[in-house]
Amino acid sequence: MRGRRALSFALSLLIAAPASGAAPPPRAAEAPCPTHGIAMHGAPALPSDFHHFPYAEPGANKGGKLRVGLAGTFDSLNPFNLKSGTAAQGLVGNVFQSLMARSQDEPFTLYGLIARSIDVDPARSQVTFHLDPRARFSDGKPITAEDVLFSFDLLKTKGRPQQRIAYGLVKSIDAPDAHTVHYDLSGVGDRELPLILAIMPVLPKHATDVERFSEATLAKPVGSGPYVIADAQVGARLLLRRNEDYWGADLPSQRGFYNFxxxxxxxxxxxxxxxxxxxxxxxxxxxETSTTRWASGYDFPALADGRVVKETLKNENPKGMEGFVFNTRRPLFKDIRLREALGMMFDFEWVNANLYAGLYTRTKSFFDESELSSSGRPASAGERALLAPFPGAVRDDILEGRWRPPVNDGSGRDREMAKRALDLLESAGYRIENGVLRKDDEPVAFEIMVKDRNQERLALNYAGSLQRIGVDARVRLVDEVQYQRRRQKFDFDMMLGQWIASASPGNEQRMRWGSSSANQEASFNLAGAASPAIDALIAALLAATSHDDFITAVRAYDRVLLSGFYVVPLFHASDQWLAHSTDIARPARLPRYASPMFGPTLESWWRQR
Incomplete structure (x- = not known):
């Protein structure tokens, strides 16, 4: 049971009296004064009196309509439950907002939004949020501590897996008054948890259907953001309209955004x-994500006469991993030697030259092109100390920074690479019999699940390469809804996975690679990884108190993931490619760590006329 102060809102939302037996909140002397922000490491870069985020334009023109297109479909307007994989995009931030707002100009720093300030002790075992009394939902109802407690309880029991895990670490939560929420995190040892709680969406207790929260729904939600839903057509269209009474329009963290x-x-x-x-x-x-289109498809009249422009942009954010992921819950893929050998058969050099106009770079780390990557760097003494309790968790060549994804000759039929793969397979007990790779009389055969023609083309190429060493890989194309449902239930042998990297990896890694998520439905642990070394290094990166210690932990973590050969690494674009009408414009200053550079609804852009 959680210790909690009862909220009493009967007398015009006056401060509530303590509930009998409830633990009192920390005395003022036990905590620092409220501050305007919180950073994962160090202090927030912006002062308490900052006017706007560096990549926002507070003088941007307001008005007009933005028209954007997205691939796929949707069948729900609830992005927070287990069915959120099929929820409409563009709701978080526009309709629903969180206690604090993240700056995309820092690795992981939050500033005031619904909560105008935050108290955190040095150990990050106690955190208190002070709500802005001006905060309102779109129906005009005030946002109070009661809504925060309600949201916490609801998402802890019925929210997305990552929310359930993170919120489950909280020892207790209480509300000393209508605008204060206190969390007790003593004994948790997770320095990121206060930030995770700060980005929790605040849902209206008075307008949320608890009983049906787990279902896909098209009921228009009540949120606290700058937009409301004007129209929703299943799988076809979502129309957002500005809330003229948006309470937070002049907050420093909101100035210059949401201009349409x-x-x-x-x-x-x-x-x-x-x-x-x-x-x-x-x-x-x-x-633009198609290299073919980017290289040769932009020759239409609107580009020629200047109504559309192309841009190539780059920032400092790490490049994440995308690849064919092995579902190690399947007995076939338990053998790491099989996984490594199958990975050798992906011919990036041929694929890049013939399918992608040579515009991609082979991915060699889960945090590529950043200081967090282990690639090309021998493990430091600090990394080796973290890895010492787990002998064999990291291969020597990866520990020394020498490993790279295999390089083929680009012919599409590299005999030397096939020989290397077969030699490794032979050492693991596999043999080719009548053109079929077998072990213990069982053929190596599996399905690669894909969701669109682009994935299908790549998978078919890979399946053809695997066939050269006797592997029967069948490619199956399914629709978006079926794809998401099978993914959430881990009902696949192999699929294309994507792990977007940030400059501050943290609690989300538990949901991607932690043992606790290996069999948790709808988690992003696609591989089914369950490794004590992975768990320990996630704990280490979360416990790091300095930037240097954090980098050490993340690099060691990167080495363990690479050594597991859970994924056949694909490739990435070092730059972001985009095209847009010249009727819309963006700030000249780009966010340093956003990935992608802009959200799906271009929060920092505006219409010029």
């Missing part, structure tokens, strides 16, 4: 249709 009167989000099941809509001027913005 309406945001029209259109969904396309087919990528070609999405591109054609952009070419025809029906959409204002496009993130």
């Amino acid at each position: 009167d309406e945001i029209d989000i259109q969904y396309f099941r087919d990528g070609n249709s999405l591109f054609e809509a952009f070419k025809a001027g029906l959409l204002d913005y496009r993130d």
